[in-house]
Amino acid sequence: MTKNEIFEFFRLLAEDNPEPETELEYGNAYQLVVAVALSAQATDVGVNKATRKLFAEVKTPQEMLDLGEDGLKEHIKTIGLFNSKAKNVIALSQLLVDEYGGEVPGTREDLVRLPGVGRKTANVVLNCWFGQETFAVDTHIFRVGNRTGLAKGKTPEQVEAKLEKRVPAPFRMGAHHWLILHGRYVCKARTPECWRCRVVDYCSYRKKVLEKPGRKA
Numbered sequence: 001m002t003k004n005e006i007f008e009f010f011r012l013l014a015e016d017n018p019e020p021e022t023e024l025e026y027g028n029a030y031q032l033v034v035a036v037a038l039s040a041q042a043t044d045v046g047v048n049k050a051t052r053k054l055f056a057e058v059k060t061p062q063e064m065l066d067l068g069e070d071g072l073k074e075h076i077k078t079i080g081l082f083n084s085k086a087k088n089v090i091a092l093s094q095l096l097v098d099e100y101g102g103e104v105p106g107t108r109e110d111l112v113r114l115p116g117v118g119r120k121t122a123n124v125v126l127n128c129w130f131g132q133e134t135f136a137v138d139t140h141i142f143r144v145g146n147r148t149g150l151a152k153g154k155t156p157e158q159v160e161a162k163l164e165k166r167v168p169a170p171f172r173m174g175a176h177h178w179l180i181l182h183g184r185y186v187c188k189a190r191t192p193e194c195w196r197c198r199v200v201d202y203c204s205y206r207k208k209v210l211e212k213p214g215r216k217a
Contacts, residue, residue, distance in 0.1 A: 001148070001149050001150055001166075001202060001204070003166075003168070005202045006150065006166055006167070006168060006202075007168050007171075008199075008202060009148075009150065009199045009202045010167070010168065010170075010171035010175065010178065011171075012198045012199050013178040013182060013198065013199065014170075014171060014174065014178065015198075016198060017178065017181065019174070020174045020177035020178050020181060021128070021177060022044075022124065022128050022177065023044040023045075023048075023181075024036065024039060024044050024047060024048065025048045025051065025052065025055070026051075026055065027055060027059065028059060029103075029104035029125065029129045029130075030059070030060060030061055030096070030102075030104055031051070031055050031058075031059065032104075032124075032125055032128060032129055033092070033104055033111075033114070033117065033121070033125055034051070034064070034089055035047055035048075035051055036117075036121045036124045036125060037085065037088060037089060037092070037116045037117060037121055038050070038051065038076060038079055038085055038089070040081070040085075040116075040121075041080050041081060042079045042080050042081075046078065046079055047079060049078065050075055050076045050078050050079050051075070051076075053075060054072070054075040054076065060102055061092075061093035061094075061096040061097045061102050062093075062097055062102060064089065064090065064093040065090065065093050065094060065097065068090070069086050069087060069090045072086045072089060072090065073086045084116075085116065087115075088115040088116025089116065091115035091116070092114035092115045092116055092117060095113070095114055095115065096114070104125065104129070106126070106130045108122045108123070108126060108134075111125060111126070119156075119157070119160075120136045120137060120138060120156065121136075122134075123135060123136035123137075123160075123176070124136040124176075127173070127176065131173070133172040133173055134176070135160045135163040135164060135167070135175060135176045136176050137156040137157075137159045137160045137163070137176075138156075138180060139183075139189075140179065140180045140182075140183025140184050140187075141156075141159065141163075141176060141179045141180055141183060142156055142159055143183055143187065143189060144179050144182055144183040144187050145159040145162065145163065145179070146159070147187060147192070147203070147205045148187070148199070148202070148203040148204060148205060149203065149204035149205075150162075150163075150166070150179075151163045151166060163175065163176075182199075191209055191213065192205065192208070192209055193209065193212075194208040194209045194210050195209065195210050195211055195212050196212075
């Protein structure tokens with residue numbers, strides 16, 4: 001995509017959704033860290049279902065430690081990999097209490113020190129809570145970046161680097177939300193719904209599905 005095409009690409013996505021945000025539910029920075037950590041290889045819908053009761057009870061790292069690993073597992077047992085995720089959440093909560101006074105740090109370097117928190121999770125927290133222009137590349141963004149030609153790369157890090165260079169200033173804060181939502185609901189993995197895509201004219205995907213399956217004349 002050219003610079004002008006990238007601008008129009010995001011302008012159209014922004015036109016449909018002026019204030020995009022994560023679909024994960026949370027009440028503070030700590031709950032956001034936990035929710036994003038739990039969302040790995042799970043849906044936001046599934047995570048929200050599990051965390052509604054959990055977050056009504058647990059709002060701080062210390063409260064999570066008081067709940068304990070077994071208590072946490074009871075809340076999140078419907079989420080994939082819940083055993084290892086529970087272990088990580090307890091461990092990151094302990095680290096926050098021991099080294100950060102129970103507060104979530106605002107730098108990527110500190111965030112990725114937390115057990116179960118990788119670069120993607122850190123970028124989500126930095127963007128959603130601390131208002132930083134970060135690009136959290138998940139499977140949806142990786143697919144959309146490569147498929148459309150917006151940001152091609154063989155690894156999430158390469159796609160992130162391309163987005164960092166190519167996303168224009170007016171759209172940098174919301175870019176990763178627009179791309180995630182676009183990948184989740186329109187540019188789907190198995191069958192992209194190109195027939196209803198707002199940015200189809202700027203997409204370089206060669207196998208566009210321009211007619212809705214089952215609706216051919």
